[in-house]
Amino acid sequence: MKLQELQNIITQKISEKIQVDEINVYDYTANHENHAMFDGNFHLSMTLVSPNFEGMALIQRHQLIYQILDEYMHGEIHALTMKTLTPDEFKKINS
Numbered sequence: 001m002k003l004q005e006l007q008n009i010i011t012q013k014i015s016e017k018i019q020v021d022e023i024n025v026y027d028y029t030a031n032h033e034n035h036a037m038f039d040g041n042f043h044l045s046m047t048l049v050s051p052n053f054e055g056m057a058l059i060q061r062h063q064l065i066y067q068i069l070d071e072y073m074h075g076e077i078h079a080l081t082m083k084t085l086t087p088d089e090f091k092k093i094n095s
Contacts, residue, residue: 001076003027006042010069017068018052021087029078041078048082049090058084 007025014020029043046065053061061084066073073080085093 003042006044006072006076009072010044010046013068013072014048014065018050018064020048020050022047022049022090041076043079044077045081046083047085049085049087051087053084053086 010025011020011023014023024047026045027042028045029041048065056064062082065082065084066080069077069080
């Protein structure tokens with residue numbers, strides 16, 4: 001699977017389950033290709049802003065996203081780091 005295809009799938013799958021104000025998925029696979037433990041597939045980082053995260057602990061936010069993307073976490077996605085923010089948290093960071 002190509003990166004852009006996977007990015008589109010991630011955006012679509014998450015948008016089907018929660019309201020997405022902003023989503024950015026970055027590829028950092030190249031940082032791991034020469035590591036002894038690298039076994040292929042994508043290493044991704046994502047910033048996701050959603051009002052659905054209001055009142056949720058960080059672990060709950062991440063569990064929700066891992067659940068949504070579960071079928072890709074065992075294949076196409078080797079690693080996924082996330083910043084899961086409410087709109088207010090996002091505004092504070094970018095002010």
